[in-house]
Amino acid sequence: MREIPEELINRLKEAKKVAVLTGAGISAESGVPTFRGKEGLWSKFRPEELATVDAFLDNPKLVWEWYQYRRDIVDQVEPNPGHYALVEMEKYYPEFALITQNVDGLHRRAGSRNIYELHGNIMLSKCFDCGKTFDGDFDVKSGDIPHCECGGKIRPDVVWFGELLPAAVLNGAFQAAEAADLFLSIGTSALVHPAASLPFIARRNDACVVEVNLDPTPLTAEADFSLPGKAGEILPVLVEGLTG
Numbered sequence: 001m002r003e004i005p006e007e008l009i010n011r012l013k014e015a016k017k018v019a020v021l022t023g024a025g026i027s028a029e030s031g032v033p034t035f036r037g038k039e040g041l042w043s044k045f046r047p048e049e050l051a052t053v054d055a056f057l058d059n060p061k062l063v064w065e066w067y068q069y070r071r072d073i074v075d076q077v078e079p080n081p082g083h084y085a086l087v088e089m090e091k092y093y094p095e096f097a098l099i100t101q102n103v104d105g106l107h108r109r110a111g112s113r114n115i116y117e118l119h120g121n122i123m124l125s126k127c128f129d130c131g132k133t134f135d136g137d138f139d140v141k142s143g144d145i146p147h148c149e150c151g152g153k154i155r156p157d158v159v160w161f162g163e164l165l166p167a168a169v170l171n172g173a174f175q176a177a178e179a180a181d182l183f184l185s186i187g188t189s190a191l192v193h194p195a196a197s198l199p200f201i202a203r204r205n206d207a208c209v210v211e212v213n214l215d216p217t218p219l220t221a222e223a224d225f226s227l228p229g230k231a232g233e234i235l236p237v238l239v240e241g242l243t244g
Helices: 006-014 024-028 053-058 060-075 081-092 106-110 167-179 195-204 231-243
Strands: 017-022 095-100 115-117 120-127 133-135 154-158 182-186 208-213 225-228
Touching: 006 225, 006 231, 017 024, 017 081, 017 167, 017 195, 024 231, 053 060, 060 120, 060 154, 081 095, 081 106, 081 231, 095 167, 115 167, 133 154, 167 195, 182 195, 195 208, 208 231
Parallel strands: 017 095, 017 182, 095 115, 182 208, 208 225
Antiparallel strands: 120 133, 120 154
């Protein structure tokens, strides 16, 4: 079993307000391809061809085919022990916020409830014109682009390059980071802003900052505790120490 510093277990037990930031690393453990590296999703495509408003307006069929491919990948994977450990953490703390950069919806499938999906959810859709949201698949494999009752084209409900993050979600994430007395950064490179700033905001507000990541990041030297390794291996041990 992974050795966890006793001081960290004590800090976990003392905490009342906890915020968690997750990135691609935790999803990669479930088999969801990341966006970076030789095996990343963008290794075969240029982002500006597929994940922008202009791309959708120019070739909505191509964009929908791309997102349907990604949805099919997500449908074939399952939440891993790291996801489920965060579900158990949420049950323990009076105030708990899960902030994620991932769009795969695996946290929701695992059972997490108070989630801020900074970049949207690939399994949801919305009208490009009126903003109405839709939950469920559309038959885009036939080549037909789904349309809203208002006449607008329906698009994946994710944040594309050049778009602003949803204000309410972003504000909630910042508020959770500012209020936290313990902040966990899990499986994220700490490079993509504004999400990358959240653990540093928590640190400035005297929170205990814990990083769980395979590789060192800009946060590593600033974190109170840095635990190199996989979320699926480390988080269940943290929960066992917390509840044991």
